[in-house]
Amino acid sequence: MKDPMRILLAEDERTISRLIKQVLANAGHEVVGVQSASEAVDHLEQSAFDLVLLDLNLADGDGMRVVTALENHVGPKPPVVLMTGEGSIGADDPRAQRVARVLAKPFELDELEALVRLFVA
16 A cells, blocks of 8 residues: 555444444554534644545535535645435536545445545555
8 A cells, every 4th residue: 555544534323434444544544533514624624634535414414515615725625535325426416526536325345445545645
């Protein structure tokens, strides 16, 4: 593996969050987990991340709030992978056009790992 990444994981399902964090930590990445869009925005304002894994539906509402905050953020903007169980979001969906990739839930862990490797520097 090349350089490990610092990843922000915004996922409100605790079991899914723990599993993703464990898999990515085992791959050598540092993963900071949050459960809400508000927490994600706070972390992005305070610290730098190489990648954001973002659930579309979070405890405090639409995860796209995080994408909007990033678009308005001054400085480096990490790529965002939008995770959603809301059916497939096609390439013509405006939400898909605002993120680097869309990952449909449920997904296999090896699918997630392969996707993360695409962003490793």
